[in-house]
Amino acid sequence: MSDSCKIISLGEVCDYLRKHDNYLILTHASPDGDTLGSGFGLMRVLEDLGKKAKVFCPEGIPKKFEYLAKTPKVDFKEKTIVAVDIADPKLLGMACEQYADKVQLCIDHHISNTKYSKSLYLDATSAAACESIYTIAVALGVEINQDIANALYTGIATDTGCFKFSNTTAKTHSITAKLFEAGVDATEINRAMFETISCARLDIERLALDTIDFRFNGKCAVISITADMIEKTKCEKSDLEGITAIARTIEGVVVGITLRENQRGRIKASVRTHDPIDACAICNNLGGGGHPRASGCEVVGDVDHAKQEILKYVGQALENANLI
Ligand SMILES: [Mn+2]
Structure with missing residues (x-):
């Protein structure tokens, strides 16, 4: 600053x-x-x-x-x-x-x-x-x-x-x-x-949905998109737009996370929440930020490591809100 x-x-x-x-x-x-x-x-x-x-x-x-x-x-x-x-x-x-x-x-x-x-x-x-x-x-x-x-x-x-x-x-x-x-x-x-999706988008969405991991009694859903998946489906960045909205749309989910390995070993985490969970506060812990309902951060490492890191803060936030 x-x-x-x-x-x-x-x-x-x-x-x-x-x-x-x-x-x-x-x-x-x-x-x-x-x-x-x-x-x-x-x-x-x-x-x-x-x-x-x-x-x-x-x-x-x-x-x-x-x-x-x-x-x-x-x-x-x-x-x-x-x-x-x-x-x-x-x-x-x-x-x-x-x-x-x-x-x-x-x-x-x-x-x-x-x-x-x-x-x-x-x-x-x-x-x-x-x-x-x-x-x-x-x-x-x-x-x-x-x-x-x-x-x-x-x-x-x-x-x-x-x-x-x-x-x-x-x-x-x-x-x-x-x-x-x-x-x-x-x-x-x-x-x-x-109202329009590319074929690459359809393919990546199919693979992404298979990775959904529910945590904290279904309050949190995590979707993981690896560099291999992006390569295999020949996805452009623009094909991935909006994919971050999916996890939060699932019934009972308060925190929807999408992890994306845009570059090998660098994970972009997108966090979407429902009231009262503050997505920005969760991402602040990892050097990111954004809006209360939609924020992002970057974690160095693989998808599993990024998931572990971010879930620590998600757990805290859910606990503070008495949701778990
Ligand atoms: Mn804007």
Whole structure:
């Protein structure tokens, strides 16, 4: 955390965006709909203000999100570096070293934001960073056109599990209503995001479901996805999106964990909980963080080791909540 991080207001973020130019907008590695929707949404908002802006995706854009990016590429030398939906510079992946200490403005909705940027506009009441981009666009007087609406809807719909997760609020719905007025193509986006799975996804899901391990009297379910399984099914990262939601959907499960060996010997643990278990507190113990109902952390070692580590803290949390 940088001591010099300044938390800024909506008015200040608007002043900042008006004053600067030649924007490079950073999105996080393993990009999801919110970081990409925020990135391309903000890019179009800035273009509307007559600014130059481009979006940087450390690992490229997954195929299912390509519709967000279909604009001619402009080339210019970047001067102003903005990060969207990135709580921690580590999430920049391979771009971390290059940009970690160079982010001037961060627009985020994660309460766990590590305050690595010079300025931070943080609205933890937003279900998605895209809600904040919408609020900023309106404050800047930018008209929400269909392209902006499609980008922002993508982030809001994906971060709320299509308006099903507990982060969905009245504000989420009123912003979404405005996106409908702007002509958002919600049906097509929902079909691509929620009603379509690749064959690789089907294969990995089949294997993943076979690994479900119930603990603490069925209060916790753990799904394990090894590097071998990913290799065998030729899964792309984007094929694995949303797989972390499965464990928590099982009847009686309060803590759903998905362990994923993205790199051999490095396990990404995704923790999804029901009230009152705090997923963020569980992940904090292992150097991670996120939201109260959805958080993540990384454990070095194999899947079994990661499971052991995380279950210690899950047991404590269940015990403290008198659930076991
Ligand atoms: Mn987000």
